[in-house]
Amino acid sequence: MNLNExxxxxxxxxxxxxxxxxxxxxxxxIGKYAENxxxxxxxxVGCGTGENAEYLKKYGLVYGMDIADEAIKFCRERGLERIYxxxxxxxxxxxxxxxxxxxxxxxxxxxxxHIQDDVAAMSNVKDLLGENGVFIATVPAHKxxxxxxxxxxxxxxxxxxxxxxxxxxxAGFEVLRKSYFIVTFFPIIVFxxxxxxxxxxxxxxxxxxxxxxxxxxxxxxxxLQIEAKIIKDFDFPVGTTIVTVAKKLK
Numbered sequence: 001m002n003l004n005e006x007x008x009x010x011x012x013x014x015x016x017x018x019x020x021x022x023x024x025x026x027x028x029x030i031g032k033y034a035e036n037x038x039x040x041x042x043x044x045v046g047c048g049t050g051e052n053a054e055y056l057k058k059y060g061l062v063y064g065m066d067i068a069d070e071a072i073k074f075c076r077e078r079g080l081e082r083i084y085x086x087x088x089x090x091x092x093x094x095x096x097x098x099x100x101x102x103x104x105x106x107x108x109x110x111x112x113x114h115i116q117d118d119v120a121a122m123s124n125v126k127d128l129l130g131e132n133g134v135f136i137a138t139v140p141a142h143k144x145x146x147x148x149x150x151x152x153x154x155x156x157x158x159x160x161x162x163x164x165x166x167x168x169x170x171a172g173f174e175v176l177r178k179s180y181f182i183v184t185f186f187p188i189i190v191f192x193x194x195x196x197x198x199x200x201x202x203x204x205x206x207x208x209x210x211x212x213x214x215x216x217x218x219x220x221x222x223x224l225q226i227e228a229k230i231i232k233d234f235d236f237p238v239g240t241t242i243v244t245v246a247k248k249l250k
Contacts, residue, residue, distance in 0.1 A: 021224025046111030122171035180239030
């Protein structure tokens with residue numbers, strides 16, 4: 001992403017319904033698969049501007065890595081420690097390599113779609129995970145939803161549900177859960193993306209953040225809170241995001 005997109009992300013992450021809803025999803029999944037422990041060792045791959053890493057500190061010790069200088073800069077400005085510039089496909093940071101086999105939770109939240117060799121990246125996640133650790137990943141769903149939003153974020157792909165499951169298996173994982181998320185707004189987002197693809201294309205691709213009135217933003221967030229609670233025990237059959245939880249094969 002370019003600097004403008006990181007600045008936009010830093011502005012939106014604190015209050016925007018989509019980002020806040022994803023944190024509720026993490027609470028649900030960490031609660032179920034890591035028992036809400038407060039002594040976890042967590043790595044967020046693609047930590048961006050650091051909002052998630054800041055939030056996750058309530059669960060234990062948080063590490064972060066990102067390939068972009070801009071992302072590291074934002075994290076440092078937040079005062080976050082253990083944040084490293086590195087590439088998941090070819091990890092070189094000694095502090096991260098020392099943690100191989102020691103992480104309880106590794107998160108890749110809308111990250112894998114940025115990586116050309118995503119299977120190699122998943123394989124390195126497997127090496128970093130502890131024996132009973134879990135890998136939680138979210139990726140954009142449905143190839144037909146490709147739009148300038150994806151182009152502006154330099155996505156390599158959107159995923160089919162069978163594709164992400166097969167690639168995790170090829171990287172040495174057992175998939176514990178696979179569900180869609182952001183279900184409530186699926187028809188609206190489909191319409192918005194198709195409309196923009198036909199009538200709203202611009203010369204310079206930009207993300208599809210839409211600044212909403214506070215009441216509507218909070219209403220959307222409440223709906224995602226409900227989705228996050230339901231997903232604890234139920235897999236949604238459709239949505240704009242695929243969420244997976246996996247553990248490495250022994």
